[in-house]
Amino acid sequence: MTFSKEDNAAWGNSEIMQEFEKIALEADVLNGPPEEAFKPIETEEKVEETWEDENDEEKLLSAIEELGISEEEGEEDEEGDLKEELMDLYTADLLTNLQKLAHELAANSKMNAAYTVERTIMEIKNLQGGK
Numbered sequence: 001m002t003f004s005k006e007d008n009a010a011w012g013n014s015e016i017m018q019e020f021e022k023i024a025l026e027a028d029v030l031n032g033p034p035e036e037a038f039k040p041i042e043t044e045e046k047v048e049e050t051w052e053d054e055n056d057e058e059k060l061l062s063a064i065e066e067l068g069i070s071e072e073e074g075e076e077d078e079e080g081d082l083k084e085e086l087m088d089l090y091t092a093d094l095l096t097n098l099q100k101l102a103h104e105l106a107a108n109s110k111m112n113a114a115y116t117v118e119r120t121i122m123e124i125k126n127l128q129g130g131k
Contacts, residue, residue: 091128095121 098121105114
């Protein structure tokens with residue numbers, strides 16, 4: 001929308017515009033925000049303790065004692081269990097992805113490739129012991 005020169009002049013000289021100019025001068029808006037606005041806000045620095053602090057080792061040892069597990073026993077069992085769990089998760093994820101691949105191949109009428117993937121899935125399941 002455009003206004004005529006007379007309308008622009010009337011608006012520029014109006015009381016409203018004069019009031020806006022007074023407010024702008026009082027607040028110093030035309031020169032931008034004050035320098036304080038660009039300074040970072042100062043906060044108190046808090047020292048956060050990490051789990052690697054000295055106290056945590058004592059807490060860990062006390063927790064192991066409460067469970068009644070010797071240190072050597074716990075480490076060997078945890079490592080073995082962890083490896084088995086990770087392997088099971090990896091194998092399950094692999095089988096899921098292979099099954100998706102087989103379905104996509106079958107949907108695209110690539111039956112030979114889908115059959116090969118299905119046989120691979122069966123071989124992996126047989127190696128796992130039928131899980």
